[in-house]
Each structure stands twice: as C-alpha cells, then as structure tokens.
Amino acid sequence: MHSREGTDSTAAPAPEDERECATSSSESQEDRRVAPRKPLHLQVEFESFDEFVSAYTLNVSRTGLFIPTDKFLPMGAVVSLDIALPEGGPKIRAIARVAYVLDHGKARETGRIAGMGMEFLDVDGVPFAEQIARYLDDKAAGEQRRRKPRATVLVVDDSDSQRMAAIQCLRAAGLEVLSASDGLEGLGVAIRERPDLILSDVNMPRMDGWKLLRMIRARPNLASTPLIFLTTQADDGARLRGYRLGVDDFVSKPFQGAELVARVERVLSRARAQTNAAGKGALRGDLSQVALASILSLIEMERRTGNLLLVHGDETVTLLLKEGSVVRIDLPPRHAHKQGIERFFHALNWKEGQFELSAAEIDVEDELNLPISFVLLEHARRQDEGQPV
Numbered sequence: 001m002h003s004r005e006g007t008d009s010t011a012a013p014a015p016e017d018e019r020e021c022a023t024s025s026s027e028s029q030e031d032r033r034v035a036p037r038k039p040l041h042l043q044v045e046f047e048s049f050d051e052f053v054s055a056y057t058l059n060v061s062r063t064g065l066f067i068p069t070d071k072f073l074p075m076g077a078v079v080s081l082d083i084a085l086p087e088g089g090p091k092i093r094a095i096a097r098v099a100y101v102l103d104h105g106k107a108r109e110t111g112r113i114a115g116m117g118m119e120f121l122d123v124d125g126v127p128f129a130e131q132i133a134r135y136l137d138d139k140a141a142g143e144q145r146r147r148k149p150r151a152t153v154l155v156v157d158d159s160d161s162q163r164m165a166a167i168q169c170l171r172a173a174g175l176e177v178l179s180a181s182d183g184l185e186g187l188g189v190a191i192r193e194r195p196d197l198i199l200s201d202v203n204m205p206r207m208d209g210w211k212l213l214r215m216i217r218a219r220p221n222l223a224s225t226p227l228i229f230l231t232t233q234a235d236d237g238a239r240l241r242g243y244r245l246g247v248d249d250f251v252s253k254p255f256q257g258a259e260l261v262a263r264v265e266r267v268l269s270r271a272r273a274q275t276n277a278a279g280k281g282a283l284r285g286d287l288s289q290v291a292l293a294s295i296l297s298l299i300e301m302e303r304r305t306g307n308l309l310l311v312h313g314d315e316t317v318t319l320l321l322k323e324g325s326v327v328r329i330d331l332p333p334r335h336a337h338k339q340g341i342e343r344f345f346h347a348l349n350w351k352e353g354q355f356e357l358s359a360a361e362i363d364v365e366d367e368l369n370l371p372i373s374f375v376l377l378e379h380a381r382r383q384d385e386g387q388p389v
Helices: 016-024 026-034 049-059 104-110 128-146 160-172 183-193 209-217 236-245 257-273 292-301 341-348 372-384
Strands: 002-005 040-045 064-068 078-084 091-102 115-122 152-156 176-180 197-201 227-231 249-252 283-286 306-312 315-322 325-330 354-359
Touching: 040 064, 064 091, 078 115, 091 104, 091 128, 152 160, 152 183, 160 176, 160 197, 160 257, 176 183, 183 197, 183 209, 197 209, 197 257, 209 227, 209 236, 227 257, 236 283, 236 292, 249 257, 249 283, 292 306, 292 325, 292 341, 292 354, 292 372, 315 341, 325 341, 325 372, 341 372
Parallel strands: 040 078, 152 176, 152 197, 197 227, 227 249
Antiparallel strands: 002 040, 064 115, 078 091, 091 115, 283 354, 306 315, 306 354, 315 325
C-alpha cells in the first residue's frame, strides 16, 4: 500500500516548523480542525489483494485508516482520500482528518511503520465497512467463478429411478454428471470421458459392479479413479471384499441425497489430496460400513504387516502390525494410560470413523502378546455379559 498527493492538489506537506507548531499549540490545532489552510487530496493504492487484506486487518477500522507514509501532515488536517482497492476493485472516496502522526522516531521506538492515522469524517454516503464487505463478497464470488470446473461423476445403475435420483442430487451439488445403465456401458463411458469418480450399482445385467470394478482397476488410465458402490449388501464380508478390490466407499440403498453428496465429496477430496505414491496397495474405508473386528480378522488371516490407521472425530489411533499380530497400539495422549487389552477395546468400541491399512516394514517388539482372535472373542464376551469394555 502506498499513498501520494493527488494531481489536483496544490498543497504540500507542512514544513517541519509548522508541524511542531501544529502539535504544540492547541489553538492553532483547533483552527486547523475547523478550517485547514490548504485542503489536500491523497490517493491510497493497494498493489495486490493480499496486501489489501493484510493492511485491512491491521490498519483499517470502521472509523479510520492508518497510512504508511514518509510525508506527514499536521494533526487535525482535513484531507480528501481516494482509496483504490486492488484487482479491479472500486475506489472509495472519503473525507478524513489526521488523528495522530507516527513519525520515524516514534516508529523506531515502537517497532512499527511510520505513517499517519486518519479519522473518517464522511465516506461517500456509505459506511466504509459496508463498502469493504461488498468488495470482499464480490471478490469471493469472482474466485468461485474462476475455480476449476467441478468434478465429473459417472453414475452407473440399471434402475432408471435410482439413477435419476443420484443424478439430480449430484447436479444440485454443482457436480458434472455422466450416466450409464449397466456396467458395460459404464466402462465405455469411463474409457471415453475419464470421470473423476464412478458411482456404481452392484447388481446389474451384462456387467455387474464387481466386474466393472475389476475392469476399471486393470486399466492404467482409470486404475486410480475413485469408485463408490451403491448397494443393498450390508454384510461385512461383501464390503471387505469390495475394499480389498479397490472400492473407496459404500452408500446403502435407498440413500439420502445429503449422505450421497457428502460421501462423494469426501472421496473426491481424499483423492485430490493423495499423492501418486501415497497409499499404493492401501486398504481404505469407513468403520460405519465395515466393523473394525472384521478388519482385524482379515489382518490375522492374511498375516499382514504394516500400519492400521484409525480416525474417529478428533482422535487418531495407530496399530502396528507384524505378520498378523498387533505388536503396538498408539493411542491419543489422554488415553495413553490404558494397558494391554484395554488399548484394543478403546478402538473396537468405535462404530464410526475411517480406516487405512497400508503395508510397511515394522521393526518393533511385540508389546502386547495378545492374539487378535483372543481379543475379539473377549470383547464379544464382555459385550454379551454387559461388562464394561
């Protein structure tokens, strides 16, 4: 931000002796407040939006503006201000009075920038804060318009009513939508259009969702495309199978529009944030869709080694796995006092959240010595008997 005298002004900053007189003589200061000798026209310009936001949050209030400058006016001097907002923003004209001067000496003492504090006397008939709010609203709307086009979702479902219901929800959320009536048609659309996400039914003629999933994952150009299943299958076995084959999430039929959009947006956001190298071979999903007990059973059965990350609200739990055993469980600090099987139970009680199972080298001694099968049986027994877990 910088300021300069306007080209229509014939005045210049007062000499040093006049400034001293202005600040030391209350009578002279009062005279200047009532009828300044030489009215000035100053222009304040911001070179970028970021500079304006920084200056606005530090130097601007509803009643005034601090102007960094090397030229100082007498206290009480009345000036006309033209405040030019950046990047096509409007000019705000204001009549202001010098309320205080922070010269170079005082600025060095306080660690601030030299300048003048201007008190608004009139702001073009509209409060300054309101004009700034309008500008910020217009700027936000412009940024929205300049954003990259929204993601494209391919909806694959042989039910016309279900397919149209999903399409309407997604379009209402601002997403671009393609559609197909079965897996084979969906595969063709995906190959031609390269959608950002595929939302597919499971049971369909010609090519069902499982075959479509395998075909998508087998194609290098489509292998990383997120895929969500629309399904009536609620058992953990089917959903674990889906996660193992590369399904990113499940949405149960019949679905609520808000839930469908939320899950699509979440998977899209996760896909954008994920780097190309991150998570290769990882198994991800939702704990509301598949129970943690089923995931742990899979780990033990397949003798997995790596990390199982669990996220629930503001809590994160990490299970370190070695050849099908959980060798260490890292809990949040407020639960770090829990020992042994209680560390398992803390996470096993979660009914919602996300999980990510990824392969990694684990060089940690077994701190628990508790087989997963024993932990799961003990957890189920205590639940059946109404004991705390």
